[in-house]
Amino acid sequence: MKRLLLAASMLSIAAPALAERDFAITNATVALGDGGAPIEHATVIVRGGKIVSAGAGLAAPAGIQAIDGSGKWVTPGLFATVTDLGLYDVDGVENSRDITAGRSKFSAALDIAPVINPLAQTIKVSRAGGVTRATVAPRAGNAIFAGQGAVIDLDSNDDPVIKPRAFQYVELGENGSSLAGGSRTAAWVEFRNALAEASDLAGRARTDDALLNRPDAAALIPVVSGTQTLYVHVERAADILAVIRLKADFPKLDLVIAGATEGWMVAKQLAAAKIPVIATALNDLPAEFEQLAATQSNVGRMVDAGVKVAIGNFSDMNQPRHAPQQAGNLVALTKLPGASGLSWGQALAAITSIPAEISGMGGHYGVLKPGAAGDVVIWDGDPLELSSAPQRVFIDGIEQPMDSHQTKLRERYATPAPGDLPKAYEW
Numbered sequence: 001m002k003r004l005l006l007a008a009s010m011l012s013i014a015a016p017a018l019a020e021r022d023f024a025i026t027n028a029t030v031a032l033g034d035g036g037a038p039i040e041h042a043t044v045i046v047r048g049g050k051i052v053s054a055g056a057g058l059a060a061p062a063g064i065q066a067i068d069g070s071g072k073w074v075t076p077g078l079f080a081t082v083t084d085l086g087l088y089d090v091d092g093v094e095n096s097r098d099i100t101a102g103r104s105k106f107s108a109a110l111d112i113a114p115v116i117n118p119l120a121q122t123i124k125v126s127r128a129g130g131v132t133r134a135t136v137a138p139r140a141g142n143a144i145f146a147g148q149g150a151v152i153d154l155d156s157n158d159d160p161v162i163k164p165r166a167f168q169y170v171e172l173g174e175n176g177s178s179l180a181g182g183s184r185t186a187a188w189v190e191f192r193n194a195l196a197e198a199s200d201l202a203g204r205a206r207t208d209d210a211l212l213n214r215p216d217a218a219a220l221i222p223v224v225s226g227t228q229t230l231y232v233h234v235e236r237a238a239d240i241l242a243v244i245r246l247k248a249d250f251p252k253l254d255l256v257i258a259g260a261t262e263g264w265m266v267a268k269q270l271a272a273a274k275i276p277v278i279a280t281a282l283n284d285l286p287a288e289f290e291q292l293a294a295t296q297s298n299v300g301r302m303v304d305a306g307v308k309v310a311i312g313n314f315s316d317m318n319q320p321r322h323a324p325q326q327a328g329n330l331v332a333l334t335k336l337p338g339a340s341g342l343s344w345g346q347a348l349a350a351i352t353s354i355p356a357e358i359s360g361m362g363g364h365y366g367v368l369k370p371g372a373a374g375d376v377v378i379w380d381g382d383p384l385e386l387s388s389a390p391q392r393v394f395i396d397g398i399e400q401p402m403d404s405h406q407t408k409l410r411e412r413y414a415t416p417a418p419g420d421l422p423k424a425y426e427w
Contacts, residue, residue: 021049021374021397024060028069028378033076033352033367035345044074046374049397054368067378067392075348075383077132077375077395079366080320081312081355082231082258082278085123085134085152086116086160091316099315102141108194109215110147112138113164118157122319124404127154129321130383130390132375133162133356133365137231137258139315140171144179144187145194148219149231151359155395166359167229167256168220173239174290188242195250198224226252229360231278233258236290237265244273256358258313261291264298267305276308276358280318281326299330299350300340310355323351328384347384374398 023046030042032054043058044051060066089096098115116136117123126134133153140146146169152160171179172187180187197212198220210217222228230253232243240260247253257263258278263270270277284296295301302309311327314320327350333341342350349366356366365373374397381388393400 022047023065023067023394023397025067025069025072025074025376025378026060028072028074030054030069030074030368031076031345031348031383032369033348034369035343035349035353037343037345038073042074044069044368044376046376046394046397049374051368051370051372051374051376053370069378072391073379073381073383073388074368075130075377075379076352076366076368076372077377077393078130078320078323078351079353079355079359079361080126080131080134080314080323080351081310081359082137082149082314083126083134083312083320084139084315085126085136085154085320086118086120087112087136087138088122089117089120100139100141101147104141105213106147107141107143107216108145108147108168108212108219110138111165112136112147113150113161116150116152116160118160121405123154123160124401125406126320127156127393127400128390128402128404128407129319130324130377130379130393131320132377132393132395133361134320135166135312135355135359137167137169140169140175140179142179144171144176144190145169145216145220146171148228151361153395154400155398156401163360165222165228167231168223169231169233169258171233172243173234173236173259174288175233184239192249194220195224224250224252226254229254229256231256231258234290235259235261235288237262237293239290240266241269244269244275247273260302261286261298262293263307263309264295264301264305265293267302267307270302271306276310276354277302278310278312278355278358280313281311282329296333297340300333300342303342303346304340308354308358309350310358311350312355324383324388325386327351328386331384344384 025044029038031038042056044054084099087099137149138147148165149167151163151166176187177184180190197217201217202221223230255275260277261283282296284294286292286294327347330342331347333339352366376394377390378392379388
């Protein structure tokens with residue numbers, strides 16, 4: 001819907017408004033987000049909110065805004081995947097949280113798209129951190145199915161949802177075991193039964209002893225038919241193998257593994273099954289028993305084996321603005337004897353183009369290629385260095401505000417004057 005409205009508005013608005021989407025950044029260090037190395041003294045050209053070209057030896061077209069990128073780095077906007085952006089105002093205040101519906105009578109039918117708050121401070125802070133697109137995922141409450149997640153943009157308008165019901169999220173492993181009754185066996189019975197009931201309902205043969213309510217079973221029909229991706233949260237190697245084998249019984253499933261702390265142990269099987277992974281970057285301290293084989297080399301080893309891996313799973317204190325730091329740490333890991341990390345280009349791709357591809361948005365977001373959205377970030381230095389920060393953020397070619405409650409609090413206390421402090425912020 002948002003794309004249709006955007007297209008209609010682009011047709012109806014006059015030329016000066018379109019010109020706001022036209023600019024060229026010249027003489028910058030440009031990283032395309034496709035896994036390649038940065039290109040020095042390069043140019044990025046955006047017209048009509050889309051990337052026209054990017055690379056070395058390009059001249060800025062006459063008649064459009066020219067931005068001097070000397071000494072700057074330019075990348076595609078970051079694509080943060082599996083986040084809780086827009087689902088809470090204050091994490092510790094239950095009434096402001098829409099991440100989990102632990103007392104709901106529904107599970108797979110839950111759809112987070114209508115409740116994402118584009119004015120949430122987490123969205124504003126992430127946007128100032130260079131994040132321009134994201135997937136938002138619910139968290140399982142009282143059943144193994146968490147519900148349906150969405151793809152969003154982080155621009156400053158009031159309609160963040162690009163694609164609602166983009167994927168279904170299910171918990172297996174230890175958490176799924178706990179939700180299903182205390183054992184992985186119970187979780188797998190519940191999981192397989194749910195897929196079977198959805199298949200039955202799709203064939204109009206719903207049985208009288210169905211365990212799922214009709215909305216939950218109906219919500220899983222796109223999953224079993226392969227038109228909606230199924231994100232499966234598992235960490236242990238054995239659980240990952242069980243998910244891979246699931247394809248034998250439900251061959252149309254479009255699977256993505258979220259978590260995969262022990263993914264390096266079964267990397268060859270994941271690569272052969274062509275199942276992508278959304279992993280935490282440096283998960284080397286096992287918080288659960290299912291993570292005993294955690295290692296900082298997990299992502300690097302999976303990539304070396306040919307698995308498509310995105311850095312993600314951003315929630316709670318692990319917010320998307322930390323993604324560049326985590327990607328940079330994976331680059332640093334290549335310097336340690338015996339460790340497996342990522343090249344600089346691979347690391348940037350793991351937080352830009354690859355999560356976009358896993359989300360079904362490959363070529364549209366997370367990359368500076370002709371025809372992609374004009375999501376561009378200008379950094380004051382190497383974006384994977386902790387000391388660097390975004391200076392300007394564009395989404396669909398439109399420059400975005402960089403302020404938030406945090407920046408206004410910073411301004412309030414930057415030059416404190418007793419008894420004469422400015423207001424912290426206004427809504």
